[in-house]
Amino acid sequence: MLDYVLPRYRVMRDKDLCIQCGVCERSCSNEVHHVDEELGRVTANNAACVNCQRCVVMCPTQALAITRWPQVDSGSSNWTLETMQDIAKQAQTGAVLLSSMGNPKPYPIYWDHLLLNASQVTNPSIDPLREPMETRVFLGSRPEILKVNERDEKLSAPLPPQIRLDVPLMFSAMSFGSISLNAQKALAMAARELGTFFNTGEGGLHRDLERYADCAIVQVASGRFGVDPHYLGAAGAIEIKIGQGAKPGIGGHLPGEKISEEVSRTRMIPQGTDAISPAPHHDIYSIEDLRQLVFSLKEATGYSKPVAVKVAAVHNVAAIASGMARAGADIIVIDGFRGGTGAAPKRIRDNVGIPIELALAAVDQRLRDESIRSTVSLVAAGSIRSSADIVRAIALGADAVYCASAPLIALGCHQCQDCSSGKCNWGIATQRSDLVRRLNPEIAAERVVNLVHGWTHEIKEMMGGMGINAVDSLRGNRLMLRGVGLNEKELEILGVKYAGE
Amino acid sequence: MKRIYALEEWCIDCKRCEVACKVFHSKSKDPVKAFLYEQPKPRNRVRVEGNRTLSIAINCRHCPTAKCVEGCISGAMTRNPETGVVTSNPEKCVGCRTCVSMCPFGAVTIEEGPTHPIAFKCDLCGDELGVPGSPSCVAACPNRALIYVESEGN
Numbered sequence: 001m002l003d004y005v006l007p008r009y010r011v012m013r014d015k016d017l018c019i020q021c022g023v024c025e026r027s028c029s030n031e032v033h034h035v036d037e038e039l040g041r042v043t044a045n046n047a048a049c050v051n052c053q054r055c056v057v058m059c060p061t062q063a064l065a066i067t068r069w070p071q072v073d074s075g076s077s078n079w080t081l082e083t084m085q086d087i088a089k090q091a092q093t094g095a096v097l098l099s100s101m102g103n104p105k106p107y108p109i110y111w112d113h114l115l116l117n118a119s120q121v122t123n124p125s126i127d128p129l130r131e132p133m134e135t136r137v138f139l140g141s142r143p144e145i146l147k148v149n150e151r152d153e154k155l156s157a158p159l160p161p162q163i164r165l166d167v168p169l170m171f172s173a174m175s176f177g178s179i180s181l182n183a184q185k186a187l188a189m190a191a192r193e194l195g196t197f198f199n200t201g202e203g204g205l206h207r208d209l210e211r212y213a214d215c216a217i218v219q220v221a222s223g224r225f226g227v228d229p230h231y232l233g234a235a236g237a238i239e240i241k242i243g244q245g246a247k248p249g250i251g252g253h254l255p256g257e258k259i260s261e262e263v264s265r266t267r268m269i270p271q272g273t274d275a276i277s278p279a280p281h282h283d284i285y286s287i288e289d290l291r292q293l294v295f296s297l298k299e300a301t302g303y304s305k306p307v308a309v310k311v312a313a314v315h316n317v318a319a320i321a322s323g324m325a326r327a328g329a330d331i332i333v334i335d336g337f338r339g340g341t342g343a344a345p346k347r348i349r350d351n352v353g354i355p356i357e358l359a360l361a362a363v364d365q366r367l368r369d370e371s372i373r374s375t376v377s378l379v380a381a382g383s384i385r386s387s388a389d390i391v392r393a394i395a396l397g398a399d400a401v402y403c404a405s406a407p408l409i410a411l412g413c414h415q416c417q418d419c420s421s422g423k424c425n426w427g428i429a430t431q432r433s434d435l436v437r438r439l440n441p442e443i444a445a446e447r448v449v450n451l452v453h454g455w456t457h458e459i460k461e462m463m464g465g466m467g468i469n470a471v472d473s474l475r476g477n478r479l480m481l482r483g484v485g486l487n488e489k490e491l492e493i494l495g496v497k498y499a500g501e
Numbered sequence: 502m503k504r505i506y507a508l509e510e511w512c513i514d515c516k517r518c519e520v521a522c523k524v525f526h527s528k529s530k531d532p533v534k535a536f537l538y539e540q541p542k543p544r545n546r547v548r549v550e551g552n553r554t555l556s557i558a559i560n561c562r563h564c565p566t567a568k569c570v571e572g573c574i575s576g577a578m579t580r581n582p583e584t585g586v587v588t589s590n591p592e593k594c595v596g597c598r599t600c601v602s603m604c605p606f607g608a609v610t611i612e613e614g615p616t617h618p619i620a621f622k623c624d625l626c627g628d629e630l631g632v633p634g635s636p637s638c639v640a641a642c643p644n645r646a647l648i649y650v651e652s653e654g655n
């Protein structure tokens with residue numbers, strides 16, 4: 001049957017520059033390019049292109065660029081080309097639309113409405129090249145009162161377990177299965193070098209990564225894949241995943257084709273079976289149930305490591321976070337609606353959840369109002385794009401942030417949103433051996449380390465400008481932020497003054 | 502000496518190394534001219550064998566006791582005693598193919614030269630024969646499947 005779907009992209013090949021070397025043909029897993037010896041030129045099957053830009057980067061002569069398919073829309077702002085194409089696809093298949101990565105819709109990005117302060121005259125700024133700057137943070141719960149034996153200069157009671165991050169960012173959960181082992185390994189290597197943590201997602205810890213277990217946060221999610229005492233015991237911290245910003249309220253589904261021998265061993269499920277993570281945890285229907293799981297995990301690990309609980313930012317997130325703190329979570333992770341995923345129903349990704357900026361501010365304020373903020377750590381996730389976003393998140397109240405999309409972009413991801421096809425040309429979101437080998441973890445880890453080093457320098461510079469010499473002093477310091485282009489209500493929720501005030 | 506090593510674990514069969522090698526060994530050093538216009542056609546000296554799932558770049562090891570040099574009947578194939586770089590002098594090569602059959606790595610090919618078929622092989626991208634330069638294939642490889650490192654022996 002003729003499908004009414006138009007190509008999305010068009011390959012632009014500069015004929016003057018193309019040397020017909022075939023690098024593009026060998027680079028594209030979607031089999032778009034073809035060196036046609038008979039015609040003496042290179043042809044393209046535009047309809048198969050997903051705009052991953054691998055060929056563009058690989059072409060030795062810069063002969064390539066990808067553009068939008070030039071078809072004009074109907075002229076209606078209501079029936080846009082995308083809306084109509086979605087209908088055409090569903091009319092063809094009768095299926096739920098799938099997509100990947102984070103919410104791409106033009107909802108407000110509050111980070112871009114928050115400006116940072118700098119010291120002038122009345123208080124000195126600090127030059128990070130001359131004076132020490134502390135970017136280290138500790139995550140975990142803190143006692144309400146610190147009892148010190150002054151004579152012995154010792155704590156009277158031991159501190160609850162905490163993890164130490166040398167930089168205020170960690171790599172968010174991405175499971176082996178949703179990403180390749182090489183991608184996960186790159187993040188593990190980078191986390192070790194940077195003194196921070198990567199997160200296994202709910203795919204278990206591959207045996208090759210056990211040597212990075214001390215830099216791993218292991219996830220316990222609704223599918224409970226790969227969870228056993230060894231997994232819990234090896235990790236630096238444990239995270240219970242209730243929800244994910246990209247698809248709040250939705251479980252996960254890794255199709256059987258992707259459950260290779262290695263994935264099956266790591267997830268502890270039979271090869272070739274679908275890995276289904278139910279939408280809820282079947283043993284959690286209340287805060288009390290959550291408390292049971294939190295303490296089961298603490299019992300199982302002898303109270304030796306912090307337990308984090310991650311939820312998607314949704315309408316009542318502040319009240320939920322308060323409940324999580326009371327359920328015994330040491331670290332509260334809030335994942336905003338722009339957070340990425342390997343696969344999500346498009347309608348959920350594009351329409352469910354709320355912005356991380358508002359959720360973070362609301363949660364921090366609520367925990368402060370209830371006088372429990374200082375007993376837990378708060379981690380913000382869901383599209384942290386730069387060091388400036390990290391500084392803003394910390395000033396809004398986060399202890400640290402989780403990033404995933406940014407490090408993936410450092411690995412080569414071009415946000416084509418085609419992860420769910422399993423044909424990622426960059427070797428990231430794929431298990432195909434010919435594609436996985438495209439990602440040399442040694443190079444990939446270096447790139448991620450470079451990125452985070454760059455960000456850390458920038459964070460120090462921005463903090464220095466404010467006259468602040470430690471991330472700890474920036475946390476929740478909303479006076480360092482001013483809003484622009486925001487209404488009264490937004491300012492109220494964010495807890496910031498307007499620029500000029 | 503520094504040698505180029507190919508790591509099949511990371512070779513992705515893109516053949517950017519072949520392109521870079523051919524361009525370096527062209528007169529113009531311009532990819533478009535090298536591929537489409539120059540005569541005689543410039544030749545790449547590295548060659549990728551295999552397919553998408555398993556491939557490796559075949560290149561010269563600049564052996565300390567080079568079989569190609571041993572076999573060469575015309576004195577074209579020589580090893581620079583100071584640098585260790587093994588090169589073939591196109592002016593002296595008679596195209597007898599002895600080096601091709603002697604090389605244990607398949608690193609020499611006979612291809613059309615200015616007057617008759619001659620031997621082509623890796624010269625480490627030097628500006629003159631016997632002097633190593635900075636290998637173009639290594640620089641072009643996107644996945645560190647070619648590395649140029651100091652190695653045991655001379």
Ligand code: SF4
Binds near residue numbers: 020022024025033060
């Ligand atoms: S990689 Fe570039 S130069 Fe080579 S065939 Fe493709 S478009 Fe042409």
Ligand code: SF4
Binds near residue numbers: 028030
């Ligand atoms: S899918 Fe990627 S590699 Fe293939 S043509 Fe499109 S941009 Fe190039």
Ligand code: SF4
Binds near residue numbers: 603
């Ligand atoms: S051409 Fe072959 S035999 Fe000669 S030096 Fe190179 S690898 Fe050794």
Ligand code: SF4
Binds near residue numbers: 511644
């Ligand atoms: S450039 Fe590197 S990865 Fe590509 S074919 Fe050559 S050796 Fe292999």
